[in-house]
Amino acid sequence: MYPPRITRYLIHPLLCRVNGYYRRMRTLGRDLERSEWWATEQLMDLQVQKLRTLLEEARRYSPYYKQLLQQAGLDPTHATHRDLAGLPSLDKSSLRTQFEEIVSRRYERDRLIQCSSGGSTGEPVHVLRSGEITPMLGAITERGYRWAGWFPGASHHKFWGAPMDVEAGTDSWRKRFIKEVYNKELVNAFMASEALFESYHVRHRSRPPALFESYADILYEFARYIEAQRLPFFGAAAIVSSAGTLHDFQRKLIVRTVGREIFNRYGCREVGNVAQECEAHGGMHINMERYIVEILNPDAEGVGELLITDLDNLAFPLVRYRIGDLGKLASEPCACGRGLVVLERVVGRTLDVIVTPDGRRISGVLFPRVFRDYPQIVLGQVIQNSLTEVEVRLRLQGNMTEDELAQLLERLRGAMGPEVAVKINFDAEIVVTPTGKYRTVISQLGGASA
Numbered sequence: 001m002y003p004p005r006i007t008r009y010l011i012h013p014l015l016c017r018v019n020g021y022y023r024r025m026r027t028l029g030r031d032l033e034r035s036e037w038w039a040t041e042q043l044m045d046l047q048v049q050k051l052r053t054l055l056e057e058a059r060r061y062s063p064y065y066k067q068l069l070q071q072a073g074l075d076p077t078h079a080t081h082r083d084l085a086g087l088p089s090l091d092k093s094s095l096r097t098q099f100e101e102i103v104s105r106r107y108e109r110d111r112l113i114q115c116s117s118g119g120s121t122g123e124p125v126h127v128l129r130s131g132e133i134t135p136m137l138g139a140i141t142e143r144g145y146r147w148a149g150w151f152p153g154a155s156h157h158k159f160w161g162a163p164m165d166v167e168a169g170t171d172s173w174r175k176r177f178i179k180e181v182y183n184k185e186l187v188n189a190f191m192a193s194e195a196l197f198e199s200y201h202v203r204h205r206s207r208p209p210a211l212f213e214s215y216a217d218i219l220y221e222f223a224r225y226i227e228a229q230r231l232p233f234f235g236a237a238a239i240v241s242s243a244g245t246l247h248d249f250q251r252k253l254i255v256r257t258v259g260r261e262i263f264n265r266y267g268c269r270e271v272g273n274v275a276q277e278c279e280a281h282g283g284m285h286i287n288m289e290r291y292i293v294e295i296l297n298p299d300a301e302g303v304g305e306l307l308i309t310d311l312d313n314l315a316f317p318l319v320r321y322r323i324g325d326l327g328k329l330a331s332e333p334c335a336c337g338r339g340l341v342v343l344e345r346v347v348g349r350t351l352d353v354i355v356t357p358d359g360r361r362i363s364g365v366l367f368p369r370v371f372r373d374y375p376q377i378v379l380g381q382v383i384q385n386s387l388t389e390v391e392v393r394l395r396l397q398g399n400m401t402e403d404e405l406a407q408l409l410e411r412l413r414g415a416m417g418p419e420v421a422v423k424i425n426f427d428a429e430i431v432v433t434p435t436g437k438y439r440t441v442i443s444q445l446g447g448a449s450a
């Protein structure tokens with residue numbers, strides 16, 4: 001392991017000097033470190049300023065919003081939270097059909113970055129953003145790590161979807177250098193299996209990471225593996241869990257087996273990390289410097305659909321975006337004293353795990369990532385009927401070519417291995433939960449997931 005103090009006090013400051021991206025991220029990180037302690041009203045003032053800029057930009061450069069704001073009779077330069085609440089929301093199907101009208105004309109289209117998400121609801125969504133907001137995305141993510149006790153150089157292991165170059169071992173020497181001195185390790189979560197859990201546990205248990213980050217479902221699988229094998233407590237100092245809901249019984253098992261403290265995070269690829277728990281664990285603090293989160297039509301309990309306005313993405317304005325999750329704001333502020341409003345919980349983000357005959361446990365996160373590469377797929381659902389039989393139900397808009405279909409099948413078979421029969425079904429009903437939510441992955445095996 002590279003000495004964390006050398007990175008923290010020498011290499012990181014040096015890198016911030018010579019590299020503009022790191023410098024920008026550090027400056028933003030320091031701003032965030034201050035603003036998180038502001039009073040909620042002050043944070044809302046900041047939101048109003050940013051909202052006016054966003055709406056003004058949207059009115060000028062995005063035909064979709066030009067029309068929408070005109071119809072609403074709203075003058076962006078005087079907009080408030082209340083005006084925002086009067087605007088129509090943007091659901092995923094409108095996002096798809098209005099895509100070209102939403103893109104800002106001020107940006108060069110081919111320089112924009114595409115962020116695609118399957119989301120937990122199984123409806124693939126594509127949005128664009130400019131590179132100028134990348135440091136802010138990073139700074140917000142790092143703030144969450146900081147709340148979990150991390151600092152630049154502290155060891156950080158991640159069970160995550162690995163980019164192609166990492167997988168192939170062809171990532172650049174620069175990336176490898178950064179990984180080395182920042183003590184980062186990426187484990188491909190889509191290859192998670194008992195063998196992988198075992199080798200990872202053996203390799204690192206004498207020196208577990210300061211920060212362990214994972215998809216919720218794979219984190220829970222890792223915990224179950226440690227318990228089943230009666231392995232000693234792994235001992236990560238902090239865990240950031242993302243992309244899914246953790247139930248109380250899962251949290252209990254995880255703190256007995258994997259690490260001492262869990263920091264739940266809520267985010268998605270199309271907008272970034274929206275909220276995370278702090279060290280006081282009083283719910284998830286919304287990153288208010290960047291996001292306005294509203295609850296649409298809350299029920300008696302206060303649970304309603306989450307609407308997200310991304311204040312930074314001027315290239316592809318998302319105003320009152322219906323992300324497809326349900327949530328509830330906390331009635332009490334968090335004990336830590338930060339002014340950032342708290343999401344008490346997000347409901348309905350549970351993905352099952354697919355278990356293969358060769359003992360791998362495939363995160364439910366994988367499938368939306370495959371579906372989103374086919375624009376015709378409006379909705380996708382994976383149902384595991386038995387250990388060797390998986391049914392994929394698709395709802396299409398337009399047709400898939402024979403080639404695309406063959407390629408999709410091959411990718412799914414490749415992920416699940418040769419012993420699993422994969423059947424694609426276009427006609428079957430997509431199964432909906434009693435609360436009216438789609439689940440991307442449903443396991444009928446029992447015991448594979450909660």
Ligand SMILES: [Zn+2]
Pocket residue numbers: 278279280281282285334335336337338
């Ligand atoms: Zn707090």
